[in-house]
Amino acid sequence: MMRIIRWPGVVGFFVLVVVVIVFFALFLDNLVRAGLSSALTRTNRAEVNIEQVELRWSPFAVDIKNLQMTNPEKPTHNRFAANSLRAEVRFWELLIGKIHVEELTATGVQIDHERAQPGKVLAAAEPREKIAVRDRLAEFNIELPTAKSFLEGANIATPALVKEAEEKFNQREQLFSEARKNLPKQEALDNYQARIEAIIDSKPRTPRDLLAAREELNNIKQELRAEKERVDAFLAVSESIVKDTKQDIDEVKATYQADLDRARALFSFDTESLTELSGIMFGAQVEQWAGYALMAFDLIAPLLENAKENEATTPSRWQGRYVDFDTHSSPTLWVKQAQLSMQLEELEFGLAMQNITWQHERINTPTEFQLTTNNAPGWEQFNFNGDLFINNLGQVRGKQQWQLAGVQLHDLELIGSSSLSTAITTALLNSVGSLVINNGDITGQGDLHFTDTDFSVTGEGRVPQYFGQALSRVNTFELNLGLSGRFSSPKFQLRSDLDQQLGTQLNAILSTEVESRLAEVRTSLTSDSNGFMSKAEPWLVQAEALHGQGKSLEEGFAELLKAEVDNLIESESERLLDRLKKKLGNN
Amino acid sequence: MLATLAKLLKVLNSETSPWSLAWGISLGMVLGLTPLFSLHNLLVLFAVLALRINLSFFLISFTVCSGLAYLLDPAFNYAGELLLTSPKLLTTWQALYDLPLARLAQFNHTITLGSVAVALVLLFPVLVMAHFIIINYRTRIQIRISRLPIVNIIKGTKFWSLYQKASQVKKGLSS
Structure with a gap:
C-alpha cells in the first residue's frame, strides 16, 4: 500500500493548492474587477469603468469603488455613476450562474454626469437632432419687418401688375380710337333720316311712284349695309377691349387688397405661430426634469432589456450554457433590495427599489421603486413611486405617479446665450403626473403649475426687449408635459398656455408699431396704383357708353334693313321712324 | 524536444509498471478533455501526484488531449445538452442542484x-488499451525494432547518446 503512494507528490499537491489559493487571494479582486467590467460593458452596450473591487466573505459581498457606466447615446456622459456600491450576493447561486443580490447600496450616485474622457460605445446610437435656440427663435420672426423691407420683398404684386396693366391699357386705348372711326358721323345719320322721311312724305300712290320709292329705299339699304359692317367691326374690337380693361382694373383692385392683407398678416402676431415658444423656453429644462421623473425606468429598464437579450442569445457551442434546474424558479438576476442615494440640483434623494429582475413571473412581484428626499426645505408634498413588470414573453408593463407641491424656484436658467438669456427669478411650482407602460409603449402626462412667476430677460437686439415686456405681465402659467413612444427612448411633447399669454402680450406691445407700418404700406401701394386707376376707370365709362351706342346703331340698322316700302308707308312707318329716332339719339 | 522523447522512450523501455504508464495516459486524457479549472x-x-502514476505520460497525454478538446467542444456541448435535458434524469439533476x-x-x-x-x-x-500496447511493445515490438537497420543508424545519432545518458543516470541513481 505504502509503495503506491508517492509522498513527495502528496506534499507537492498541497503546496500547489496553497499556491493557487495565495494567487487567488492576491489577484482575485482584480480578476473580479476585470470580469465585472467586461460583463457590465456588454450589458450596458458602452464602456463601464470600475476603479476598485473588494470581496468580503462573510457575508459574501462585493464592494465597488467609483463605478462609471457610459451612456451609449451620449458617450461624453455617464448614464450612471456611483462613488461606492456594495452588493451582498448569495454565493451558492453565483456558482451556478445566478446573481441574487440580497441588498444593494450605492452612495454618491450621479445621473448624466460628464466623464473625464468619452467612453467607448459597442453599438452607436443615432444622434438626436438638436436645433439651436437662436435658430428656433428665428422661426417666429419676432422682429417686425419694416414697411420698406416689406415693399421691397418679392411678395408684393401691385406695382408690377399696375405697370403691366398700364402698358396694355395704352395699347387698347389706341386700338379703341382706331375702331371708333368706323362709327357713322351724326351728319350721315341725319341724312339717312331725311331721306327716309322724304319717302314717307311722298306717299306714293301710283305704281311708278312706288317703284321710285322702292328704288330709293334699296339705295338707302345698300348704304346702311355698308355702315352696319363698319359698326360691327367697331363692336367686335370694342367688346374685347372693354372686357379686358374691366378685368385688369378688377385685378389691380384685388391685388392691392391682397398686398394690404399680406402686410397686415405679417405685421401682426399670429398667436397660433407661437405654440412652440414655451417649448423653446422650457424644453431643455423640462426634458431634464422629465429625465429625473423617468430616472428609475432609465436606470432599470435598459439594463434589464440588454441583460435579457444577452441571456436570450443562443449560447456558443464552444462556450456551452448553464441549464437551470431550480425547482423554486428563482430569477437569473434578482436584486431584492436596492438603496441609492444621489444628489440632484443641490438636493439629496434616496431611490429605493425592490425586486429588480427581468423574470418577474418567477417571483410574481413587480420591481417597485420609491423616491424620497430628506433636505428639501419648503416642499409641502412629495410622493414618487412606481413599478415595472416584465412577463415571460418579454412584454414590459408598469406605472409611475408623482405629486409635488410647494417647490420654490430661484434663478432657474431657461435659455442661456449671449443673444438671449431668459431665467425664472422666482416662482412657485406644483406638479402632478402619471405614466403607464404597456407592452413597452409609454403614455403619460405631467402638469407643472407655476405661480408668482418673475422672469429676467437679457440680450442683444429687440427680441429680448419684447420678451422681457411680455413676460413681465405673466404671473401664472401651466406646462403640460406629454410622454409617448418606447419606454427605453421616450418622446416629450410640451404644451402651455404661456404661448397664448405671450402672443397676446406681444400683440399688444407691437400693435402701435404694426398700424404705422401698415399705413406706410397702404400709402405706397395707393400711389403705385393711382396713376393707372385715375386714367383707366373714367376711360372705361366712356368706352362702355360708346360700345352701347354702337350696339344700338347696329340694331337700328338691322331693323331698317328688313323694312319694305309698303310697311314704311303704312302701319309700320310711324313706329319704325320713332324707333330709328330713338336709336339715333332722339333727334 | 529530443530530450523529452528520449525520456519517454526510456520510461517505456524501463521496468516501470505498465499500469503506471497506462493510468498516466488515461488520467492525462481526463484532465485534457475536460475544462481545466473544474472541481x-x-x-x-x-x-x-499522490499515486505512483507516470508523470511524463500524464503530461504528454494532457497536452495532446487539451488540443483535441478545443476541437471536440461542440460535441461535448451536444452530449451535455442531451444529458441535462433528458426527462429521465431530471430528478437527478434537480437533486444535485440543491x-x-x-x-x-x-x-x-x-x-x-x-x-x-x-x-x-x-x-x-x-x-486497458494503453496497458495492452505497453506490454506488447516491451515483449515483442521492442526486440524487433532493435533489429531494424534504421535503429542502427539512429544509435549513431545525438538522440541515441541522450537516451543512453538518461539510462546511465537512472542506473546510477538506482545503484
Missing part, C-alpha cells in the same frame, strides 16, 4: 458535463 480535476491531479458540492462541480454546464461524461466513458477502454 473533478483537483481530484485527478491529487491522484496523479447540493453545494455539485454546484461547485458545475454539473449543469453543458460542456463540463458532456466532457466529463465522455472522458469517464473513455477512461477504462483507454486504460
Whole structure:
C-alpha cells in the first residue's frame, strides 16, 4: 500500500493548492474587477469603468469603488455613476450562474454626469437632432419687418401688375380710337333720316311712284349695309377691349387688397405661430426634469432589456450554457433590495427599489421603486413611486405617479446665450403626473403649475426687449408635459398656455408699431396704383357708353334693313321712324 | 524536444509498471478533455501526484488531449445538452442542484458535463488499451525494432547518446 503512494507528490499537491489559493487571494479582486467590467460593458452596450473591487466573505459581498457606466447615446456622459456600491450576493447561486443580490447600496450616485474622457460605445446610437435656440427663435420672426423691407420683398404684386396693366391699357386705348372711326358721323345719320322721311312724305300712290320709292329705299339699304359692317367691326374690337380693361382694373383692385392683407398678416402676431415658444423656453429644462421623473425606468429598464437579450442569445457551442434546474424558479438576476442615494440640483434623494429582475413571473412581484428626499426645505408634498413588470414573453408593463407641491424656484436658467438669456427669478411650482407602460409603449402626462412667476430677460437686439415686456405681465402659467413612444427612448411633447399669454402680450406691445407700418404700406401701394386707376376707370365709362351706342346703331340698322316700302308707308312707318329716332339719339 | 522523447522512450523501455504508464495516459486524457479549472480535476491531479502514476505520460497525454478538446467542444456541448435535458434524469439533476458540492462541480454546464461524461466513458477502454500496447511493445515490438537497420543508424545519432545518458543516470541513481 505504502509503495503506491508517492509522498513527495502528496506534499507537492498541497503546496500547489496553497499556491493557487495565495494567487487567488492576491489577484482575485482584480480578476473580479476585470470580469465585472467586461460583463457590465456588454450589458450596458458602452464602456463601464470600475476603479476598485473588494470581496468580503462573510457575508459574501462585493464592494465597488467609483463605478462609471457610459451612456451609449451620449458617450461624453455617464448614464450612471456611483462613488461606492456594495452588493451582498448569495454565493451558492453565483456558482451556478445566478446573481441574487440580497441588498444593494450605492452612495454618491450621479445621473448624466460628464466623464473625464468619452467612453467607448459597442453599438452607436443615432444622434438626436438638436436645433439651436437662436435658430428656433428665428422661426417666429419676432422682429417686425419694416414697411420698406416689406415693399421691397418679392411678395408684393401691385406695382408690377399696375405697370403691366398700364402698358396694355395704352395699347387698347389706341386700338379703341382706331375702331371708333368706323362709327357713322351724326351728319350721315341725319341724312339717312331725311331721306327716309322724304319717302314717307311722298306717299306714293301710283305704281311708278312706288317703284321710285322702292328704288330709293334699296339705295338707302345698300348704304346702311355698308355702315352696319363698319359698326360691327367697331363692336367686335370694342367688346374685347372693354372686357379686358374691366378685368385688369378688377385685378389691380384685388391685388392691392391682397398686398394690404399680406402686410397686415405679417405685421401682426399670429398667436397660433407661437405654440412652440414655451417649448423653446422650457424644453431643455423640462426634458431634464422629465429625465429625473423617468430616472428609475432609465436606470432599470435598459439594463434589464440588454441583460435579457444577452441571456436570450443562443449560447456558443464552444462556450456551452448553464441549464437551470431550480425547482423554486428563482430569477437569473434578482436584486431584492436596492438603496441609492444621489444628489440632484443641490438636493439629496434616496431611490429605493425592490425586486429588480427581468423574470418577474418567477417571483410574481413587480420591481417597485420609491423616491424620497430628506433636505428639501419648503416642499409641502412629495410622493414618487412606481413599478415595472416584465412577463415571460418579454412584454414590459408598469406605472409611475408623482405629486409635488410647494417647490420654490430661484434663478432657474431657461435659455442661456449671449443673444438671449431668459431665467425664472422666482416662482412657485406644483406638479402632478402619471405614466403607464404597456407592452413597452409609454403614455403619460405631467402638469407643472407655476405661480408668482418673475422672469429676467437679457440680450442683444429687440427680441429680448419684447420678451422681457411680455413676460413681465405673466404671473401664472401651466406646462403640460406629454410622454409617448418606447419606454427605453421616450418622446416629450410640451404644451402651455404661456404661448397664448405671450402672443397676446406681444400683440399688444407691437400693435402701435404694426398700424404705422401698415399705413406706410397702404400709402405706397395707393400711389403705385393711382396713376393707372385715375386714367383707366373714367376711360372705361366712356368706352362702355360708346360700345352701347354702337350696339344700338347696329340694331337700328338691322331693323331698317328688313323694312319694305309698303310697311314704311303704312302701319309700320310711324313706329319704325320713332324707333330709328330713338336709336339715333332722339333727334 | 529530443530530450523529452528520449525520456519517454526510456520510461517505456524501463521496468516501470505498465499500469503506471497506462493510468498516466488515461488520467492525462481526463484532465485534457475536460475544462481545466473544474472541481473533478483537483481530484485527478491529487491522484496523479499522490499515486505512483507516470508523470511524463500524464503530461504528454494532457497536452495532446487539451488540443483535441478545443476541437471536440461542440460535441461535448451536444452530449451535455442531451444529458441535462433528458426527462429521465431530471430528478437527478434537480437533486444535485440543491447540493453545494455539485454546484461547485458545475454539473449543469453543458460542456463540463458532456466532457466529463465522455472522458469517464473513455477512461477504462483507454486504460486497458494503453496497458495492452505497453506490454506488447516491451515483449515483442521492442526486440524487433532493435533489429531494424534504421535503429542502427539512429544509435549513431545525438538522440541515441541522450537516451543512453538518461539510462546511465537512472542506473546510477538506482545503484
